Amino acid sequence: MAFKINYNHEEIYINVIGELEDPKQAVELINLLSMSKSKHIKITFLGANVLPKNIVEKLSILQHEEKCTIVVFKRYLFSYLQCLGIKCRYVTESSTLGKPKESLPAEKRTLTKEEVYSFLKDLNTIYGYDYTEYQIDSIIRRINITMLKESIYDFNLFREQVLNNEEIFHNLFLDFSINTTEFFRDPDVFALIKNKILPYLNSYNHIKIWCAGCSNGKEPYSLAIMLKEAGMLDKTQIYATDINPYVIEEAKSGMYSMNTLNKDISNYRNAQGENNFIQYFDINRSYIKVKEELTKNILFFQHSLLSSGTLNEFNLILCRNVFIYFNDSLQESVLRSFYNSLDNNGFLVLGKSEGLVKNNGEQYFSRYDEKNKIYKKK
Template sequence: MKINLYNDSRDICHVTVIGELESFSEENTFLESIEAVKSKTLHITFLDANILGNRTVECLYQLQKNYTLRLFVLKAYLFSYLYSLGIYSNFVASKSLMENQTEKSCNAEPEEVKLFLQDIKERYGYDYTLYQIESITRRIQACMLKENVRGFKQFRQAILQNEQLFEQLFLYFSVNTTEFFRNPEVFNEIKNKIVPYLSTYPNIKIWCAGCSTGEEPYSLAILLNEMGLLKKTQIYATDINPYVIEEAKNGLYSLKNLEKNIENYRSSGVKGSFMDNFTVKGDYIEINEELKEKILFFQHSLDGNGILNEFHLIMCRNVLIYFTPLLQRKALENFANSLERNGFLVLGKSEGILHNNGYDFFCDFNKAYKLYKKIEE
């Protein structure tokens, strides 16, 4: 990471941040640089950052409120993230990363897409070869449209040569929709039927797989806190997408969704007040430290074989839906191997274990709510 500073003839201070602010000390360097120039009119540009830490977010929020700040970002992901927290930036769209297009055809045949996914796996290490082909093709086409590309062959070549372009496609592959206490009736069922089992263990270990921006593991932490069990709980929360993991670690959420969050919270049957778990920071809220410190967020992909083990509960909702039955089965087998005897699995509303041979590893605990129990060996 590098920071360039210069003052122009109008005494505007231009700060350009090159690279990601990855570590605590890089964030410190940025904050110290800003502290030194903050009385001036500031133009800050983030060239490469997709995500910023919560101290930087707070600094930008305060600068925008109290000083004259213009913010420029080159990554659409960062633009949306800041916007959701009430921080307004100018998105400088780079021109299409594709040049010299000659091909006319738009469509990609499934066989071509499969070969392309194989190439991506070899070049970048992300394995999408066992994702539902229709859905992945739609996402490729959406990315091609955004990049104004018509030829699949050229697109494929460019993705394999240009890491920046792959980053765009990767974000198209990632559907991160989530909310606090999503499908609250499921949380209610977990509270009434699963938590009584969990409470009998000296320590509780939970894995939230495909956790997106963190609302789901934080909801679990809130629920367990209200039930007096958080102190003896450790939650592992993982996702394939490193940017959502960084967002989750920040624990900053827009106030715009507050009504829906509170409605879900109430319907989940958890007693207490949703807002007791947050500090209001302006147009956004920050999750309390006592909840944050009980969750270990890290990047992890369910397409590999690596198991994280000895969990009492695994929650993996609205993730398997994007996988072929073969990959679903592989993930379910991994979950079974990662669970303690008598461990529980919670899947999403539209998911199940019937068409992927999941009954080899699990039995129904409450079919309607997609709660399953590991089969005894």
């Protein structure tokens, strides 16, 4: 049973137990929320990290009508709803489970690379996520952040808890995944794609683009807008992937905060967008939602760049601001996989502070535009 329901004469209490993965459950919940009529609803999401688009929309309406109060147990869902302007109360699991909190240590110990590396090897053995070739300094920073959030100040205790408690590993996994992104991030790069790469790709009957490490979807939607303006969207298929399943769900929903709208519009203009940025969105009170026409040609799915299978025959791959988290040897193996995934004249776009130096990338790619980190398969 996905929900537990209790009534009294004034209120309905709905506890949603886990993730709402099955669309039928989402419809069931919508029906339940719609039936409540005059009663106030108190809905608690005990295990969900993300919610389907239709539930978020319904909650937003109910809240606007002051008909519901929302409580969430997952930090991720809390940030997501807050970001969309939907008010909710966050209850930490540790406060309800009575997990003892450690008192702050007198002095913070610096973690050694060796002990962290051995911890990462254990994480891979137990949970199947391999972070051993990520940049170790960045990993150490993320471990420190999770330890603080979990109020665990001793690394050995933290290590033991993570290896034995999937819930705490899950929080660490989310902290490892830095999802910062923007619409038309680094607009010059988009302008160059628009003026140089798209005219070239337009000679093909069918175009395949892979947006690897796409975060919550702003990057592939920016591409879709640009392709639409070039009259090329209908013949293009964009594959948009990320290791983090929750950002993929956010991307599928296509709902974004209004708070960054000024920056979005200015990026779009600087990328030489031809219309009005906002015309590609439905506008709600507190968030914007990508219009259906942009979503049709994008396939979002969870995929790790460390997995062995290649996706192939792409004309263009964007993998921006992901390599910064990888060490040189992992960058090289991912570059090899991109090489194998591109067609003979294919392009690769990396992030502004990334490139082919130190990772032996020059054996696979030649420079097309170094300033904008655009490369061509050799």
